[in-house]
Amino acid sequence: MVMGDMQMSTDLLVIGGGPGGYGAAFRAADLGLDVIMVDPLPRPGGLCLHKGCIPSKTFLHVTELIIDAARAEKMGIGFGRPKIDLAAMRAWKEQVIDSIANSLITLAKQRGVLLVQGTARFESSTSVRISGADISGVRFKHCIIATGSRPLELSGTPRIAGGRIMDSAAALTLPDIPKNLLVVGGGYVGLELGSIYAALGCQVTLLERENRLLAQVDADLVQPVQERLSSLFADIRFGVQVDALEEQSHGVTVSLPRDGKIEQHQFDRALLAIGRIPNSGELGLEQTEVQIDSRGFIQIDAQQQTTDARIFAVGDVVGGVMLAHKATREGRIAAEVIAGQKSGFDARALPAVVYTDPQISWCGLTEQQATAENTPYAVRKFPWKYSSRAQTMGITDGFTKLLTDPQTGRILGAGIAGRNAESLISEAALAIEMGALAEDLALTIHPHPTLSETEAEAAEIFQGSPTHMLPSRK
Structure with a gap:
């Protein structure tokens, strides 16, 4: 990097410090590129860390504790009415955020990524103007846009900061x-x-x-x-x-x-x-060759490259499924392509989780998608009322299901409703990515008693011989 007249230059400028942005910046730095990352927030992590994913999951864990305490009464353990201390809850949330944010700052320093607090706006396909920062602008060889999204407003309903x-x-x-x-x-x-x-x-x-x-x-x-x-x-x-x-x-x-x-x-x-919209309108994209669609999403190819050869985009701002882990993968792909490696987004299974009670998770082909695309599939479900582990935990209302190719038996998709679905779905995602058959999952020995067994038992249903429920009689 060369500094002069409050201008800086770099191999790669990353605009946005969320999971897509810092994922791209860290990967690019590991590949030997000089990297500057610009974000309006004083610390990396983006809205996901500071105002979205992490705060919500912190409070949802508290919710689980309250629900589990009530459930424990049936097991002979009474905790009484929970005492809610909002100030303590807010402090715990901030402690979690601080720990993660400080870790990201340390990782950035160790990798040589320069963090700049400010707002970037394109002046051309090779430079941006920075407002609210100690530097006035950055010239770059390549840029990755990772500016995310924001909540959709209800038309005709102005929202007042701090209002109801x-x-x-x-x-x-x-x-x-x-x-x-x-x-x-x-x-x-x-x-x-x-x-x-x-x-x-x-x-x-x-x-x-x-x-x-x-x-x-x-x-x-x-x-x-x-x-x-x-x-x-x-x-x-x-x-x-x-x-x-x-x-x-x-x-x-x-x-x-x-x-x-x-x-x-x-x-x-x-x-x-009611939904989210991309943060693309204030970037000055009209000064570049980047194209957006009618909803404001930036158009990209499988390598995350926009219609401007020097500029890439990742995460919510490109549309599709708005998930942090998708943004991180896209950021890494963009960094690898810029560094001269062969890379592209070709995931077969993109896991998604809803952190309710019970949780929901799914990956790969869904039944709705298969029906819409006229894709043949076979589906089998293992109800958790037959799971020994689910019974010990008092959470028998869930189930695990697998979708397979009816001809080959290859696993195409999976869905789980129940406690710890957030973790259980990863095995199914790996199976789909590896092109595994239901037979492969059924023959993989799972520890007993665990909720992970439900994935093996769902696969065993395809084999006609599940252990903890009677096989169907056709």
């Missing part, structure tokens, strides 16, 4: 425990954050415009969660389109149709969880 209408980031500050909360949106964000508030004693009402929760996920995986949330939430209403919310000093009002009439309902707070 919250987005996911505001909700995760846990300003208080309202008596009641309106959640607009039945996707994973609405379900996870609604679960947190409900476990803390809030009456949660959820409105979803589709006819069920998590409309993009196989219905059988959603069913155990929907049943659980129906008892945890005060109300769940489907087929409801919310056009606007009205905020007053004492609450939030929403107008809803019922029996041909319009009813007004008031809540202490409201959470909008």
